[in-house]
Every structure is written in C-alpha cells, then in structure tokens.
Amino acid sequence: MRRTARLLLASAALLLGVTGCSHTSPPPEPGVLTVGIGDPAHLLPADLRDQAGRTLVGALWTPLVDYDAATGRSIPRAAESVSTTDRTTWEITVRAGGRFHDGTPVTAKSYVDTWHTVAAEHWAGSGALTEVLRAKEISAPDERTLRIVLDRPFGQVPAVLASPALLPLPESVLASRDWAGFEANPIGNGPFRMAEPWRPGVGGRLVRVDAAPGKAHEIRFRVGDFATQYDRVKAGSLDLATEVPGDRHDAMHHDFADRHAMWPLPEAGYLAFPVSDRRFADAAARHAFAMAVDRAGLAAGPLAQQVDPAAALLPPGIAPGERSGTCRPCTHDQAAAKALLGQAAFTGPVTVYFGAGQGNWARPLADQIGTALALQVTATQRDDATGESADGPVAMTRSPSTSSPQELLAGLARAAGYTDEGFAHLLAAADAADAGTDSGQLYRLAENQLLRDLPIAPLWSGHGHAVWSQRVHDVTATPLRGVDLASISV
CATH class of the missing domain: 3.10.105.10 (Dipeptide-binding Protein; Domain 3)
Structure with a gap:
C-alpha cells in the first residue's frame, strides 16, 4: 500500500514536471533570429505603407544604392556605380552576376521594365519619383547599363534610386501582373528569400541566400500584439521586436538600456x-x-x-x-x-x-x-x-x-x-x-x-523603435528600410 502511494506521488511529481516544462520556451536555435512584427499592409515595393512592409522588403531586396540624406552620400549596392557629368544624363552600372531568388538574372532591363510597368499602375502623382519617370529617356543600352536622361539638371537622382519603390521585379511577375500572388510570396534580389508564403496574421520565414558567418541564416517572423512581443523579448523567448507600444516607451530605456534603437x-x-x-x-x-x-x-x-x-x-x-x-x-x-x-x-x-x-x-x-x-x-x-x-x-x-x-x-x-x-x-x-x-x-x-x-x-x-534580447548584436535601422535584418549577429 505504501509502495503504491509512493508510486502515485512520484507519478504526480513527474506529471507536474512535464506540465511545467510545456510552458517553457525551447532554447534558441543557433543562427535563427525570431522577430516580432506587425502585419504588413503590402509587400509590393512600390506600395509600402507601414514599417513592417519596409522591414520585410529591406531583407528581401537590395537597392541600387543606399543614401544618407544628412550627408548626401550614396553607397553603391546593387549598382556598381552611379555617374553623371551634367546632372541631366545619368548612367548606372548594375553589378554583374546579380540574380532574383527565382534564379533569373537582374539586368539593367529589369529596372527599366519594372519602372515602366509599375509606374503605370502604382505611381501616378507620387512626388519625386515622377522626376525620374518624366525623364526624356529611361533605357538599357546593354545588360549592365541603365541610362536616365532628364529634362533638366537634378542632383537628387541618387536619393531617388535608393527608394524601395524603384526595386526591380522579375520578368515573370511583370508579365503576369499578379500583384496579389506576388505579395504572398515576393521574389527579390536581396540577402534573404522567402522560404514559404507569407501568412497574414501569423508571419513567415526567410532564409539567407549566401552564407554570412556570425549572422542570422534564418528569420522567423511572428505577427502579434506589440506589447506581448515586447514582454517576450524581455523574457528572452523572442529575439527582436520591431515596434514598441506607447505604454512601454518609458520602460524601454530601463528594460533595454543598451538593447534598444530609435530612428527617424x-x-x-x-x-x-x-x-x-x-x-x-x-x-x-x-x-x-x-x-x-x-x-x-x-x-x-x-x-x-x-x-x-x-x-x-x-x-x-x-x-x-x-x-x-x-x-x-x-x-x-x-x-x-x-x-x-x-x-x-x-x-x-x-x-x-x-x-x-x-x-x-x-x-x-x-x-x-x-x-x-x-x-x-x-x-x-x-x-x-x-x-x-x-x-x-x-x-x-x-x-x-x-x-x-x-x-x-x-x-x-x-x-x-x-x-x-x-x-x-x-x-x-x-x-x-x-x-x-x-x-x-x-x-x-x-x-x-x-x-x-x-x-x-x-x-x-x-x-521607429526596436528592442532585442541579449543574444542579438549589431542592430541598425534606416528611415526607408527599417531594421537592417541582414546585419544582425546572433
């Protein structure tokens, strides 16, 4: 009888132990970054309307240039160079070997075709982007040369080229114009590709295209309440929260003294x-x-x-x-x-x-x-x-x-x-x-x-705001692209 009682007590203790473990988050996987994010309204680069969309597009695409408005400095990315002698005729040399995630090449014609196709459907009256679209000529003289001839001198072309709205789309997408289908499973030219279609209200998964030692090789996005995401990062069960609600704003400076960022x-x-x-x-x-x-x-x-x-x-x-x-x-x-x-x-x-x-x-x-x-x-x-x-x-x-x-x-x-x-x-x-x-x-x-x-x-x-766990390092953000997920070390 006593032995039976002892066995029952031991079984109960084991059951309690198992039950308790079910509420404990599994240990983080090496190289996998978990990110709390809002549900993007759109994932078509020409139609970004929120921070979540900018962050995702920033991971899926590489722009022609990065541009710093404070200094006027541009850094070539998908472009090898951007040059002009009179600020009226501009030539952009596209880097050799660039590819979309579907394996097709990224050429100068990719940009020309994207700009003409998307302009007709998404950019009517869109401010400075029309400075390029009003150009007398937008052409691709060869596979790697993109030429823009304006109707007047305009020194802000590098700032325009950095816009997410000018990112290239694959020829198959431009031919089908299936924008809804494309937004569910975007195909970019950036450091990460979609590993599965985006699930509204749930999230998605990205994997890195080329090896980058020390950096995240996979990103798992979780769509949810921003306050809950903040608390999960604080508890260590989520790596990064890309937005901070107002009622956590003051606490952020204490909870994440050296692990938070704010950017315009x-x-x-x-x-x-x-x-x-x-x-x-x-x-x-x-x-x-x-x-x-x-x-x-x-x-x-x-x-x-x-x-x-x-x-x-x-x-x-x-x-x-x-x-x-x-x-x-x-x-x-x-x-x-x-x-x-x-x-x-x-x-x-x-x-x-x-x-x-x-x-x-x-x-x-x-x-x-x-x-x-x-x-x-x-x-x-x-x-x-x-x-x-x-x-x-x-x-x-x-x-x-x-x-x-x-x-x-x-x-x-x-x-x-x-x-x-x-x-x-x-x-x-x-x-x-x-x-x-x-x-x-x-x-x-x-x-x-x-x-x-x-x-x-x-x-x-x-x-914008972001907070991150102790296992995360090298977090930066820019106005047009949000958090630079490709630079993060885990």
Missing part, C-alpha cells in the same frame, strides 16, 4: 492653411494657429510616443543636415498665439479637416487650438480637402517615398496651394545642385521661406 521614419504631420479662406490671408493668423499647438502633448497623448514634436518642416529622416536656427512656428506659446490672432482680427468658428485614419490626432489637435485661442474649433473627416480648396485648416500626414528633400518640399507646397516665384527659384537651384552640402543649404533656404510664409505648419515627425 519618413512620416510627418502638418497643418495646411487654405488659400480659399481669406481669414488666413494674414500671416499672423497662420502663425497663431501654429503656435497654439502643443506638439509635445500630441506626441505623448493621442500619438502614443510614436512621434517627436516637429522642430523643422523637414523631418529628421529627410533633413539635409541640421538646421542652423530654431523653428519659431514650431514653438508652443499660447500667449503669443492669442496676441497674434488679435492682430489679425480673426473670427470663428473654424473647422479642421482630416483624412481617413487621422482622426485620432486631428480631433485632439482641434481641441488644443480651440482652447488656446478661445475659438470654436471642430474637426471633420473629408478626404478631398486640401490646403488650397478647403474652408478651414487641413491636418495631413505625408510619407515621402525617397530621402530627397525635393519630394517633400514640393509636395507640401502643392498640398497647401502655395505658389511663389522666390520659393520656386530656390527649389530649382537646390534640385540642380550636387547632392551634399551645396544642395542641403539650398533646400534649407527653401524650407526657411516656407516657415516664414507658413502656408503649412509642421506638427510632428515619426520615429
């Missing part, structure tokens, strides 16, 4: 003032509205620590170097705002318009302005509103496709209905200059004019 995203928010509303014809009224905004409050509140308060018109991810002066319209100063509005003899009520998906911050923005200026200010969604045609200010988000300041500055001026000969001259001079110090200074002059005339006021700029 190509996303920014603005408030455009309509030329059709004569109340905003006076610059004092425009500056009053801009200075009534508590940008830090928006960042910490409705925007959940995913942005930084704007300190310039050009966000850090696009900016050509640091600004030399302060952005006065970016300053929250309620007393000055009310005084300026009094000078303009402004009368209410006012409606702030916003597009789809922007109500979470546009409505609090309207409340802030109304409280600060003692005006009746409401917010209404109207997707066709622009700073040129609306009968009230327009809250808008801009996500440039390239690192070129030209795309954003020209786009903001168009969005606000702003026309000025001096601004156009400055922008043309900056476009024609060599990428780097000269163009950066000229773009800053164009930006300064927009800040003085203020047809559109900067509000915030987006930033």
